[in-house]
Amino acid sequence: MTNPPAPVSAEPAPDRRPGGRTARVRxxxxxxxxxxxxxxxxxxxxxxxxxxxxxxxxxxVYRRWRDVGGLLADLMAAAGEIDWQxxxxxxxxxxxxALNTEIQESLVVEPSFAVALMAASFHSAQAxxxxxxxxxxxxxxxxxxxxxxxxxxxxxxxxxxxxxxxxAATAPVYHQLVLMRTDPDPRLPERxxxxxxxxxxxxxxxxxx
Amino acid sequence: MTNPPAPVSAEPAPDRRPGGRTARVRxxxxxxxxxxxxxxxxxxxxxxxxxxxxxxxxxxVYRRWRDVGGLLADLMAAAGEIDWQxxxxxxxxxxxxALNTEIQESLVVEPSFAVALMAASFHSAQAxxxxxxxxxxxxxxxxxxxxxxxxxxxxxxxxxxxxxxxxAATAPVYHQLVLMRTDPDPRLPERxxxxxxxxxxxxxxxxxx
DNA sequence: GCGTTAGAGCGACAACTGTCGCGTTAAGAT
DNA sequence: ATCTTAACGCGACAGTTGTCGCTCTAACGC
Numbered sequence: 030m031t032n033p034p035a036p037v038s039a040e041p042a043p044d045r046r047p048g049g050r051t052a053r054v055r056x057x058x059x060x061x062x063x064x065x066x067x068x069x070x071x072x073x074x075x076x077x078x079x080x081x082x083x084x085x086x087x088x089x090v091y092r093r094w095r096d097v098g099g100l101l102a103d104l105m106a107a108a109g110e111i112d113w114q115x116x117x118x119x120x121x122x123x124x125x126x127a128l129n130t131e132i133q134e135s136l137v138v139e140p141s142f143a144v145a146l147m148a149a150s151f152h153s154a155q156a157x158x159x160x161x162x163x164x165x166x167x168x169x170x171x172x173x174x175x176x177x178x179x180x181x182x183x184x185x186x187x188x189x190x191x192x193x194x195x196x197a198a199t200a201p202v203y204h205q206l207v208l209m210r211t212d213p214d215p216r217l218p219e220r221x222x223x224x225x226x227x228x229x230x231x232x233x234x235x236x237x238x
Numbered sequence: 239m240t241n242p243p244a245p246v247s248a249e250p251a252p253d254r255r256p257g258g259r260t261a262r263v264r265x266x267x268x269x270x271x272x273x274x275x276x277x278x279x280x281x282x283x284x285x286x287x288x289x290x291x292x293x294x295x296x297x298x299v300y301r302r303w304r305d306v307g308g309l310l311a312d313l314m315a316a317a318g319e320i321d322w323q324x325x326x327x328x329x330x331x332x333x334x335x336a337l338n339t340e341i342q343e344s345l346v347v348e349p350s351f352a353v354a355l356m357a358a359s360f361h362s363a364q365a366x367x368x369x370x371x372x373x374x375x376x377x378x379x380x381x382x383x384x385x386x387x388x389x390x391x392x393x394x395x396x397x398x399x400x401x402x403x404x405x406a407a408t409a410p411v412y413h414q415l416v417l418m419r420t421d422p423d424p425r426l427p428e429r430x431x432x433x434x435x436x437x438x439x440x441x442x443x444x445x446x447x
Numbered sequence: 448g449c450g451t452t453a454g455a456g457c458g459a460c461a462a463c464t465g466t467c468g469c470g471t472t473a474a475g476a477t
Numbered sequence: 478a479t480c481t482t483a484a485c486g487c488g489a490c491a492g493t494t495g496t497c498g499c500t501c502t503a504a505c506g507c
Contacts, residue, residue: 071360072361144360147360147417148360148361150419151280151353151356151357151360152281152357157419160417160419161418161419164417164418193410193429193433196410196413196414197406197410197430197433199413200409200410200412200413200414201402201405201406201409203409203413203417204405204408204409204412204413205405205409207417208356208369208373208412208416209370209373210359210366210369210370220402221406223442224402224406224437224442224443225437227437227440227441227442228433228434228436228437228440228442230440231436231437231439231440232436233432233433233436233437234433
C-alpha cells in the first residue's frame with residue numbers, strides 16, 4: 030500500500046527520492062484523505078483539511094497532488110493494489126446480481142469513495158483519468174463472467190459483445206443511484222441483472238459475422 | 239420565459255414583487271449564465287463571472303440564487319417552460335433510438351447544459367433537486383412510447399414496467415458518455431435501444447401478477 | 448399622484464485558496 | 478562519514494469566495 034512512489038507525475042524523473050520521509054508523508058496524507066472523507070463525505074474534502082490532519086504543510090499537498098482530484102486518484106491507485114475478483118456464483122444471472130449488489134453497496138455506503146471520485150472527475154483531469162482506468166480494469170476483469178456463461182451454454186453459442194452486456198447489466202444501477210438519485214431499491218441489482226441476461230439470451234449482444 | 243417570479247425560495251411569500259426590475263435582473267442573469275456556460279463550459283461558471291457579465295452586483299446573485307447550482311436550477315426551470323415531446327417514429331425501436339440520439343447529442347454538445355447540471359448536482363442541493371425533477375418529468379413523458387408499442391402489439395400483452403424499460407434503454411448512453419467518458423460512438427444510441435427492445439420482447443419488463 | 452417596502456446597489460470584511468521564494472531536512476550515492 | 482539535492486517546512490502574498498449592514502431605487506397598492 031505504500032510501496033509505489035508518488036504517482037502524480039509519471040515523467041522520466043531523472044532521480045527521485047521515494048524513500049523514508051516521502052513515503053511517510055504520502056501515507057499520512059492518504060490516511061488523512063480517508064479520515065476526512067469518512068467525516069465529511071466528498072463535500073468536506075479540502076486540501077487545507079487534509080494537510081492539517083496529516084500534520085503536513087499545505088504547500089506540500091498542493092505540490093505533490095495538485096488538487097482534490099489528485100488526492101482521490103492517488104488513493105485509488107493505492108487501493109488498486111488490493112486485487113479485486115469478480116463474483117463466481119455458478120450462473121450468469123447470479124454473477125451479475127452479485128456484481129450489481131456490490132456496486133449498489135459501494136454507491137450507497139456513507140461516505141462513498143466511488144461517488145467522491147465521480148464528483149471529482151468533473152473538475153479534475155487526474156480524477157477523471159483515474160476513474161476511466163478503474164472502469165476499464167473492472168469491466169475487463171468481468172468479461173470472464175460472460176466467457177464462463179458461454180462455456181456453460183447459458184448464452185447463444187455465437188461471438189458475444191461481453192462489454193456491452195456488462196454495461197447493460199450495470200448501467201441502470203449507477204444511473205438510478207448516482208444520476209437520478211432515487212432511493213436505493215434492494216431488488217434493483219437483481220432486476221437489472223435479469224434484464225441483461227434476458228436480452229443476452231435473446232441474442233441482443235451477438236456480434237455480427 | 240420571464241414570467242415566473244424568482245423560483246428559488248418557494249415559501250408562502252406574503253407579498254412579493256416580481257415585476258419590472260426583478261424580472262429584468264433575472265433575465266440578465268440567466269442570459270449571462272448561458273453566455274458564460276457557452277464560453278467556459280461548466281468549469282468556467284462562477285457567481286462572480288455571471289454577476290459581472292449580467293451587470294449586476296455579486297450580492298444580488300448570491301441572495302437570489304445562492305450558488306452555481308441555484309443558477310442552473312433556475313435556468314432549467316426557465317427552459318422547462320418550452321414543451322418537449324418524446325419522439326414518435328412508428329416503432330419502439332425507432333423511438334428509443336431517436337431518444338438516445340437526442341440524449342447523446344445533449345451530452346456531447348459543447349457546452350453541455352445536461353453535464354453542467356449533473357456536475358453541479360454533486361455540490362448543490364438545488365441543482366440535485368432540479369435534476370431529479372427533470373429526470374422524473376422526462377421519463378414520465380416517455381412512458382407513452384411503451385404504451386404505443388403495446389398498442390401496436392410490439393410487446394407481450396402483459397402489464398409492463400415502462401419505467402424500467404426506459405431506464406434500461408437510456409442508462410448505457412449516460413453511463414458511457416458521462417461516467418466512463420468513452421468517446422462518443424454514433425451507433426451507441428441504436429445499440430442500446432435495440433438491446434432494451436430485445437429484452438422487452440423477451441418479457442423482461444413484465445410486471446408480476 | 449403618494450407612501451410603503453421588496454429588492455437591488457454598494458463597499459467593507461473575514462475566510463479560504465493556491466502560489467511563490469527561500470531556508471531546512473534528510474534520502475541516496477560515493 | 479560526507480556531499481548533493483529532492484522534498485518538505487515556513488511565512489508571505491494576491492486572488493477569490495461568500496456574507497453583512499447599510500443606503501437607495503423603483504414596484505405595487507392605494
